[in-house]
Every structure is written in structure tokens, then in C-alpha cells.
Amino acid sequence: MIEENIMQRADPEWQRVRIAGRVKESERIISLELVAASGGDLAPFEAGAHVDVRISPTTTRQYSLLNNPSERHRYRIGILRERESRGGSETIHGSFLPGLEIEVSPPRNHFPLNPDASEVLLLAGGVGVTPIMSMAQKLAEDRVPFTMHYCVRSETCTAFARELLDGPFGDRVVLHIDTGPEAQRFSAMDALKGVQPGSHLYVCGPGGFIDHVVKMAAFAGWEGHQIHLERFTAAPLVSEAFTVVAQRSGIEVQVSVGQRISEALREAGVEIEMSCEAGVCGTCYTRVLEGEPDHKDSFQTNAELAANEGIAICCSGSKSPRLVLDV
Amino acid sequence: MEPRCLLIEGRNEAGQVEYAENRRDRENKMIDRPESDVDLFTTEVMKDPYPVYRMLRDLGPAVWLAKHQVWCITRYEGVKRVLGDYRTFTTSKGVAMDPAVNEATSGPGRANSLTSDPPLHDEIRRVTGAPLTPRALAEIKEQIETTARNLVDDLCKRRTVDGMVDVAQVLPLTIVSEMVGLPEEGKKSMLRWAAATFNAMGPMNELGSEALPQIRELHQFCINDAVPGKLKADGWADRIYQAAARGEIPAQQCPGMMREYIGPSLDTTIFATGHLLRHLGDNPDQWQLLRNNRSLLPGAINEALRMEAPIRLFSRYVRAESTFDEIVIPEGARLLVLYASANRDERKWQDPDRFDITRKNGDHVAFGFGIHTCAGMHLAKLEITSLLNAMLDRIARFEVGEPVISMNNTLRGYDRLPLTIYPAEVAV
Numbered sequence: 001m002i003e004e005n006i007m008q009r010a011d012p013e014w015q016r017v018r019i020a021g022r023v024k025e026s027e028r029i030i031s032l033e034l035v036a037a038s039g040g041d042l043a044p045f046e047a048g049a050h051v052d053v054r055i056s057p058t059t060t061r062q063y064s065l066l067n068n069p070s071e072r073h074r075y076r077i078g079i080l081r082e083r084e085s086r087g088g089s090e091t092i093h094g095s096f097l098p099g100l101e102i103e104v105s106p107p108r109n110h111f112p113l114n115p116d117a118s119e120v121l122l123l124a125g126g127v128g129v130t131p132i133m134s135m136a137q138k139l140a141e142d143r144v145p146f147t148m149h150y151c152v153r154s155e156t157c158t159a160f161a162r163e164l165l166d167g168p169f170g171d172r173v174v175l176h177i178d179t180g181p182e183a184q185r186f187s188a189m190d191a192l193k194g195v196q197p198g199s200h201l202y203v204c205g206p207g208g209f210i211d212h213v214v215k216m217a218a219f220a221g222w223e224g225h226q227i228h229l230e231r232f233t234a235a236p237l238v239s240e241a242f243t244v245v246a247q248r249s250g251i252e253v254q255v256s257v258g259q260r261i262s263e264a265l266r267e268a269g270v271e272i273e274m275s276c277e278a279g280v281c282g283t284c285y286t287r288v289l290e291g292e293p294d295h296k297d298s299f300q301t302n303a304e305l306a307a308n309e310g311i312a313i314c315c316s317g318s319k320s321p322r323l324v325l326d327v
Numbered sequence: 328m329e330p331r332c333l334l335i336e337g338r339n340e341a342g343q344v345e346y347a348e349n350r351r352d353r354e355n356k357m358i359d360r361p362e363s364d365v366d367l368f369t370t371e372v373m374k375d376p377y378p379v380y381r382m383l384r385d386l387g388p389a390v391w392l393a394k395h396q397v398w399c400i401t402r403y404e405g406v407k408r409v410l411g412d413y414r415t416f417t418t419s420k421g422v423a424m425d426p427a428v429n430e431a432t433s434g435p436g437r438a439n440s441l442t443s444d445p446p447l448h449d450e451i452r453r454v455t456g457a458p459l460t461p462r463a464l465a466e467i468k469e470q471i472e473t474t475a476r477n478l479v480d481d482l483c484k485r486r487t488v489d490g491m492v493d494v495a496q497v498l499p500l501t502i503v504s505e506m507v508g509l510p511e512e513g514k515k516s517m518l519r520w521a522a523a524t525f526n527a528m529g530p531m532n533e534l535g536s537e538a539l540p541q542i543r544e545l546h547q548f549c550i551n552d553a554v555p556g557k558l559k560a561d562g563w564a565d566r567i568y569q570a571a572a573r574g575e576i577p578a579q580q581c582p583g584m585m586r587e588y589i590g591p592s593l594d595t596t597i598f599a600t601g602h603l604l605r606h607l608g609d610n611p612d613q614w615q616l617l618r619n620n621r622s623l624l625p626g627a628i629n630e631a632l633r634m635e636a637p638i639r640l641f642s643r644y645v646r647a648e649s650t651f652d653e654i655v656i657p658e659g660a661r662l663l664v665l666y667a668s669a670n671r672d673e674r675k676w677q678d679p680d681r682f683d684i685t686r687k688n689g690d691h692v693a694f695g696f697g698i699h700t701c702a703g704m705h706l707a708k709l710e711i712t713s714l715l716n717a718m719l720d721r722i723a724r725f726e727v728g729e730p731v732i733s734m735n736n737t738l739r740g741y742d743r744l745p746l747t748i749y750p751a752e753v754a755v
Contacts, residue, residue: 215450218443218447219447221435223419224444225414274689275694275696276695277696277697278411278697280700283704298452298453299452299453301453304462
């Protein structure tokens with residue numbers, strides 16, 4: 001499975017753009033059309049790409065580009081006003097009005113289409129529709145057979161649905177409304193039927209939607225390398241270094257990016273019993289005394305994972321800057 | 328069924344599995360590869376496989392087995408690499424040698440956690456592995472220990488016993504088969520089906536071919552009889568269907584997952600126990616060491632597993648061309664992972680043929696390595712630990728006779744192991 005971390009980024013060369021259009025697409029989603037402030041072409045992008053949008057000197061947010069990747073004169077982005085806004089979407093909804101000039105990074109793509117796909121299944125949940133829309137346009141242009149399923153909560157959440165259904169590939173788009181009639185509701189198992197060796201699946205949306213789709217895809221016979229996903233969530237702290245305190249050993253170690261907790265502890269002389277080194281066997285299960293693990297194992301039950309009482313130190317990380325372990 | 332050992336698989340444009348000769352020819356044109364015409368599955372090799380493994384290891388890290396038309400990975404380093412890289416060396420196209428067996432045991436609705444990659448693997452393993460984590464096993468620890476003590480009391484009275492039937496089989500057959508909770512006729516067939524499963528994973532020699540009807544019987548049983556209502560309520564097997572009812576897995580997946588408990592839960596542990604008994608019997612000094620220092624028990628169990636991996640080999644499908652010391656294994660090939668050879672690799676182990684319970688041996692590969700590491704590992708260790716603790720409490724020493732080697736394409740173990748027991752003097 002290819003999981004994209006949309007928060008990784010180097011210092012971009014910012015592009016100055018002007019808000020040329022602003023449309024209320026649904027109750028909580030607006031779209032913005034961005035053009036180069038100086039006129040002319042913008043940096044090119046691929047289907048699935050996103051840009052960083054500078055919202056204030058200290059705040060940037062990532063938004064997927066939803067228009068046709070062959071367009072050079074504009075970027076289109078869709079912004080959901082989040083209920084628990086960390087300031088980003090709130091500001092955009094409140095003050096990003098037509099005519100305003102803002103800065104965006106060059107497009108980056110962590111969610112690219114596989115050029116060798118013989119057929120494609122696109123699954124979008126909510127505002128996750130944005131990168132999927134650019135993919136659909138690209139696939140239609142390249143004449144790659146595809147089907148797109150777009151799932152929304154209710155009638156008031158159908159941003160871009162008209163544009164999609166009335167557009168040139170509207171016959172390949174299926175809209176599902178959770179609160180609508182039974183017959184049209186989304187069934188992952190039905191959508192995922194008939195996988196071929198050359199099939200590729202792209203899924204974007206809320207975490208629960210992605211988890212469900214990926215799980216059912218696996219059961220329906222999709223292999224890991226055929227499944228591509230992008231999550232729309234704030235990045236967890238897994239990509240940052242953290243401190244592990246081995247309480248019984250009286251040792252404190254820094255776990256650097258890309259390092260395993262078990263490695264850091266072993267290097268510091270703590271004896272660790274390990275077996276699979278892949279988070280399945282539970283040999284290295286260690287009690288957590290303080291802090292919040294970032295679980296990556298696949299042996300603890302969901303209840304155990306939620307309780308955060310223990311961690312598989314061969315593969316898991318930490319969501320908190322400090323993790324105290326009973327070792 | 329026609330015996331067939333073509334192991335280079337692919338799919339042609341119609342989507343059918345291709346066993347075409349041209350693939351084999353292409354293989355044969357490749358030069359500069361270590362090659363051997365040894366048959367790993369003859370009675371002679373099964374009786375004493377270790378010199379053959381050594382010969383293969385000395386030929387190279389990867390050796391083409393002309394007789395079976397398959398590659399094998401011979402050394403510890405290579406085996407660990409293959410097991411640690413599930414993306415390149417996938418199990419999702421089966422881990423057997425025969426293409427038909429692989430078809431029948433992998434893919435949607437048929438896969439279990441062994442024959443699947445993440446994310447499917449993780450979903451299945453979370454369900455089937457749930458009763459087998461160290462935490463979950465704490466609940467049945469006392470029951471296993473009590474049964475072990477009663478067993479050893481009985482052995483001390485009988486003195487002359489069979490180490491397999493009377494000793495090694497007892498805990499798995501009385502406790503584990505009960506925990507799994509199959510209907511009676513299934514419980515009785517578990518050992519037979521397990522042996523057939525492991526035979527069918529090898530080539531279609533006599534053992535492999537004869538196993539196929541039993542495999543069909545097992546698959547039918549999983550579909551028709553290992554179902555809620557017939558399964559022991561809240562047994563491990565029943566919990567698979569409970570997970571399906573909660574929507575955690577699709578119901579169509581349950582019969583395949585059932586095989587995960589039926590295939591490997593009994594005789595792998597039974598054989599491991601037999602190996603430990605034999606080696607401790609053959610090495611009374613090591614038994615005395617253990618009697619004097621009980622903390623060496625985990626090392627003793629690991630040492631028996633290192634010396635005699637109960638599962639000799641499984642296969643993997645090669646998804647991308649891979650190089651082992653300049654030996655190129657092409658995409659689409661199948662390779663055998665020789666766990667039993669890796670565990671005796673002199674490049675990794677000093678004096679590898681010596682049974683030494685004090686050596687650092689926690690990283691043997693008898694349980695595998697990586698995401699497909701044996702799910703029953705902690706249960707197996709708990710059973711063997713409980714038995715040995717009870718023996719160490721009551722038995723001064725024991726002698727073993729010549730074992731009868733079990734003939735199985737995949738497993739190494741004994742059918743019989745004569746055992747004479749000398750109980751410790753009971754202080755009055």
C-alpha cells in the first residue's frame with residue numbers, strides 16, 4: 001500500500017497567485033480559482049498533486065488541485081470549513097475573497113496515477129473528491145477506462161456533484177448519499193468487485209472511509225501495490241524525533257526519525273527480546289507508563305490499541321514527544 | 328492427478344496460469360547459477376537432511392534445484408532477507424510448491440494470514456492471532472501447567488513410554504484442539520488433515536498426491552461443518568465468525584481462516600517437543616545444566632528449534648528480479664526458503680551441529696521472521712515450557728531410543744521416540 005504523507009515538504013519556491021474566482025460548492029465547501037498574479041502560466045502539475053497555501057506568515061495548509069492537469073493558466077482548490085478548524089480553513093472561508101493575492105508552493109504529488117494501469121477505480125469520500133476529480137479528468141483525456149464513486153453524507157454536502165455528473169465523463173461517475181435511499185448507498189464490496197491484475201484503486205477521504213475501503217479491497221482481492229490512498233488529516237508526529245524513557249533501566253534515549261524504539265534502546269544497552277521485528281508476534285510488547293504510542297503493530301485488538309497500555313517497540317512510534325516504558 | 332513440479336508461474340493474456348515450457352527454457356538458458364539435482368523429498372534425505380543442506384549452502388546463497396524446477400535460499404542471511412521483504416518475496420500467491428495447491432489456498436475468499444500481504448494480512452491476523460498473544464494466553468497458562476503436572480506424574484509411574492504419543496502429543500491434543508473447538512469429527516481429523524496440508528505443500532510426489540483428497544475433505548469441512556452452531560461456542564474457531572458478525576471481516580473469508588487453526592496448531596508443536604526431548608536425552612550434560620539452572624529453559628527450547636526446524640521449508644513467489652551474491656533470480660520465479668538450513672548455517676552459527684542450550688539462539692528462524700512469523704509461537708513455547716518445567720520438577724534423567732522419522736514433505740519430526748524415565752528421589 002502506498003500511503004502518502006502530505007505534510008512532508010522542503011522549503012518551496014512560492015508562487016504569487018490571485019484569487020480569480022470563489023464558488024460556494026456546498027454548505028461547508030468553497031472552491032477557489034487561482035491564477036498567476038503576474039499573468040502567464042503557473043507551474044505544471046500532475047493529477048493527484050497538491051499545493052501548500054500560505055494562510056498567514058506562520059500557517060500553511062495543503063490543498064489538492066482539482067482541475068484538469070493539462071491546464072496551465074489556473075489552479076482550482078476546494079476547501080472544507082472544518083468543525084474543529086485549526087485556523088486554516090476558517091481563515092480561508094472568512095477572508096480569502098476574489099481579488100486577494102496569496103502565495104502557494106509549486107505543486108507536489110504524493111498521490112500519482114500509475115501510468116501502466118489498464119483500468120482504474122476512483123473512490124472519493126467528502127472533500128476527498130478534489131484530487132480524485134483531477135484524476136478523473138486526466139484518465140478521461142488519456143482514454144483509460146475508469147469508474148468513479150463519490151460518497152457524501154447528505155444532500156447538502158454534494159459539492160462538485162453537478163459539475164461531475166453533467167460533465168464529459170458524467171456517465172462514469174456514481175454519486176452515493178449516505179442519508180439517501182437504500183438502493184443508491186455505497187457498498188464497498190460491490191464497487192470493488194472484478195479486480196484485474198492491471199487494476200489500480202485510488203481512494204481519498206476521511207480516515208474511517210479510507211480504512212473501510214482498504215480493508216474491503218484487500219478482501220476483494222486487491223493487492224497492496226494496486227491500492228493508493230491519501231488521507232486528509234493533520235500529520236501525526238511520527239516523522240519527528242521523540243524521547244523514550246526506559247523506566248526500570250533508568251535510561252533515556254532519543255529515537256531519531258526512521259529509527260525503531262527497539263534499536264534506540266538496544267544501542268543504549270537495554271536488553272530487548274524480539275522475534276518478528278514486524279509488529280505481528282508480540283514478543284517485544286512493552287507496557288507504556290506515560291505518553292501516547294503511535295501504534296503500527298497488527299496483533300493488538302482495537303480495544304487494546306485504544307487503551308494505549310502497551311506498545312510493540314519493534315515497529316511503533318510515539319504521538320507524544322515523550323514515551324515512558326516499563327523496561 | 329499428474330505429478331508436476333513446474334514452479335515458474337505466470338499469467339497469460341487470458342488470465343490463466345501459465346506453466347508454459349518456454350518459461351522453463353528461458354530459465355535453463357541462464358548460466359552461472361549454482362545448480363543441484365538433489366531431491367529434497369526422498370526418504371533418505373528426510374531421514375538425514377542436514378548434510379544435503381550443507382552441500383546446498385556451500386554451492387551458494389541461492390541454488391537452482393533442477394529436479395524440482397525451483398530455486399532455494401540456503402543461508403541464514405538470505406533466508407532472513409527473503410522473510411523480511413514480503414513485497415518482493417510474496418506469500419500472496421501461496422507458499423506451496425505446486426501451482427494448483429497455491430491456487431486453492433490463496434486469493435479472495437481462500438487466503439489466510441500466511442497467504443496474504445498487508446493490508447489483508449493484517450486484518451486476518453488481528454482476528455486469528457487474537458487468542459494467541461502473550462496477554463491472551465495468560466488466561467490458559469494455569470490450565471496448561473496443571474495438565475502438564477498431571478501428565479508428568481503419570482509418566483513417572485509408567486517409566487517406559489513413547490515420547491511422541493504419550494508425551495509430546497498430550498498438551499496439544501487435550502488443550503489446544505479443545506480451545507480451537509471444532510465439532511467432534513473435525514477434532515479427530517485435525518492431525519491427519521494437518522499432515523496432509525504439509526505434505527501437499529511439497530512436490531506432487533507420492534506423499535503430496537496422496538494428500539490432495541484429504542485437503543479437499545478439509546476444505547469441505549471448513550465450508551460446511553466448521554460453522555457457527557456446530558463450533559464450540561466462543562472457541563477460537565467460533566471467534567472468527569464472531570469477528571465476521573461484527574463486520575470486521577467478510578464472512579466469505581472465514582473458511583480460509585479456519586485452516587489457520589487446523590493446519591499448524593498441533594504437530595508443529597508436537598514435533599518441536601519431540602526434538603527437545605531427543606536432544607536433551609542425547610545430551611545428558613545439557614539436561615543437568617538445565618536442572619541446575621531453570622533460567623536456561625527458553626534457550627533450550629530455542630536450541631531444539633534451531634537444530635531441528637519443524638517446518639523445513641515454505642516457498643515464496645518472486646515479484647521482482649532479485650540478486651543474491653550476483654546470482655539473479657528472475658521475476659516470476661518461485662523459491663524455497665530453507666529454514667532448517669539457515670538454522671545450521673556455519674556462517675551464522677559456531678559449531679552449528681552441536682546442541683548447546685547456553686548459546687545465543689533467540690534469532691533462529693524456525694518460527695519464521697517478519698510479518699508471517701508463526702502466530703502460535705507463544706502458545707507453542709508455553710506448552711513446551713510447561714511440560715519441561717513439570718519434567719524438571721519430577722524427573723532426574725531420561726534416556727531416548729532411536730526415533731522413527733515421520734515422512735512428510737514439509738515437516739521434520741518423529742512418529743515414535745522411545746523414552747525411559749528415571750524419576751527423582753522424592754524427599755520424605
